Structures are given as structure tokens and as C-alpha cells.
Amino acid sequence: MNLALTGTDGDSAVADLAEDLAMLRVAAGKRVLLVSPNPGAxxxxxxxxxxxxxxYLSAAHVAANAKADAALARAGVILALLRPEALERDGCAALLSRLQMAQRANPAARVLVAVAHGRKPLTPHQAGCVLVFTAQLPHARLADTLVLDDAADTYHSRHSELELSAYKEDRKLCAPEVRHLYREIFRNRSEEVYMGALFPRQAI
Incomplete structure (x- = not known):
């Protein structure tokens, strides 16, 4: 499966999250390639x-921009990582436009939206901005809120109270938020069929 992660320009948390998800996939016994924004062959x-x-590496890197958009157009799952501050500032209009174009080019892709913020909870306005952003992407799903430490781009384990003991003890490679998101992205086909039977109106 091709998983493409994107976010606002220059957000290092996208690269960190991609690395964590790839690491979890390798731990599951899969052969995984972690692809940079401007890869070689x-x-x-x-x-x-x-x-x-x-x-994007930056707005000035035209070749990297084209490669990033091509990756979105080929992905089976697209994960958009949002920052509440950027949403409040301009609604992440450039990112929204990229994702809408990717959906037109790749209508079969499953689009998940995640929010990265500090330990301080989202304000009602920020939560509203997230919902408005997600609603503008047909069939997109708000996957999770990832809590980043205020001092650095490391994930804080707020979800640990909800985690099963097995997930706390087995292969604890990263924070529970990332493992929860991993299970959202890489759920197996039999689970999708089961969930589709339980919730036929819900987009899986």
C-alpha cells in the first residue's frame, strides 16, 4: 500500500510521523520504504x-512540489497533518487545494485528517476550523488528534489511558497516539468488510 503524508509547508512533524509509521510497519513484518519529499529512483x-x-520542501522547490502532488495522486491512503495555528491563520488554503486536486486525480484514495497540537487542548474555534477543513474534502475522515510536546516535535502519550495493556507492553516503539493512528491507516481487509457490514452507510 502507498501511504502519503502531507501538511503545511516546512512542518517537520510530517517527516517525524512518517518515520514513526514506517517503523511500526517494519515491526509488523512488512518490507517498507520511507520516501523523502525529493527522492531518487x-x-x-x-x-x-x-x-x-x-x-513540500519549500514553495521555491518546484520539482519537489510536483513529486509531492504525484505521490498524492498515486496513494491508497492520504494523511493530512494539520496545525491549529495555521488553520486559524489562513484555513490551510494551499493544503486544502492540493488535497482536493489529489482527490480529483485519485478518487479511490482514503483521506484521513489528523491534528497536531501542544498539551493545551484545542479551543472551540480551532476545533471548528478542523471540522470545516475536513468537511471540504469529500469522504475524508477526521482520524485523530496527535499531541505534540510543547518543547519539541515529540508525541505525548495522552491516549495511554485508553490503550489496551497489550499495546502498552508489546513493541512500544512510539506514543499511543501514533500506534492508534497506525491501526486506523493499516487496518486489514477483513476488518474493513466487517465494519462495512456493521455500518453500511459509513465510508470506510
Missing amino acids: YDARLYDDLVIDAS
């Missing part, structure tokens, strides 16, 4: 999964 057929950092 590679043969995708050699891997079970590609985890692609499809963020």
Missing part, C-alpha cells in the same frame, strides 16, 4: 508498503 515492487513524505 526506486522500485516500488520490491516493497510491501511505501510511506511517503509528500510535504
Whole structure:
């Protein structure tokens, strides 16, 4: 499967999250290639999964922008990582436009939206901005809120109270938020069929 992650320009948390998800996939026994925003040549057929950092290096890197958009157009799952401050500032209009274009080019892709913020909870206005952003992407789903430490881009384990004991003890490679998001992204096909039977109106 191709997983493409993107976010606002220059957000290092996108690369960190891509690395964490790739690491969890390797721990699950899969052959995984972690692809940078401006990669060299590679043969995708050699891997079970590609985890692609499809963020822009900067607005000036035209070639990287084109490669990132091409990665979104080929992805099976697109994960958009939002920052509440950026949403309040301009609604992440450039990111929204990229994702809408990717959906037109790749209508079969599953689009998940995650929010990265500090230990301080989202304000009602920020939560509203997230919902408005997600609503503008047909069939997109708000996947999770990832809590970043205020001092650095490291994930804080706020979800630990909800985690099963097995997930706390087995292969604890990163914070529970990331493991929860991993299970959202890489759920197996049999689970999708089961969930579709339980909730036929819900987009899986």
C-alpha cells in the first residue's frame, strides 16, 4: 500500500510521523520504504508498503512540489497533518487545494485528517476550523488528534489511558497516539468488510 503524508509547508512533524509509521510497519513484518519529499529512483515492487513524505520542501522547490502532488495522486491512503495555528491563520488554503486536486486525480484514495497540537487542548474555534477543513474534502475522515510536546516535535502519550495493556507492553516503539493512528491507516481487509457490514452507510 502507498501511504502519503502531507501538511503545511516546512512542518517537520510530517517527516517525524512518517518515520514513526514506517517503523511500526517494519515491526509488523512488512518490507517498507520511507520516501523523502525529493527522492531518487526506486522500485516500488520490491516493497510491501511505501510511506511517503509528500510535504513540500519549500514553495521555491518546484520539482519537489510536483513529486509531492504525484505521490498524492498515486496513494491508497492520504494523511493530512494539520496545525491549529495555521488553520486559524489562513484555513490551510494551499493544503486544502492540493488535497482536493489529489482527490480529483485519485478518487479511490482514503483521506484521513489528523491534528497536531501542544498539551493545551484545542479551543472551540480551532476545533471548528478542523471540522470545516475536513468537511471540504469529500469522504475524508477526521482520524485523530496527535499531541505534540510543547518543547519539541515529540508525541505525548495522552491516549495511554485508553490503550489496551497489550499495546502498552508489546513493541512500544512510539506514543499511543501514533500506534492508534497506525491501526486506523493499516487496518486489514477483513476488518474493513466487517465494519462495512456493521455500518453500511459509513465510508470506510
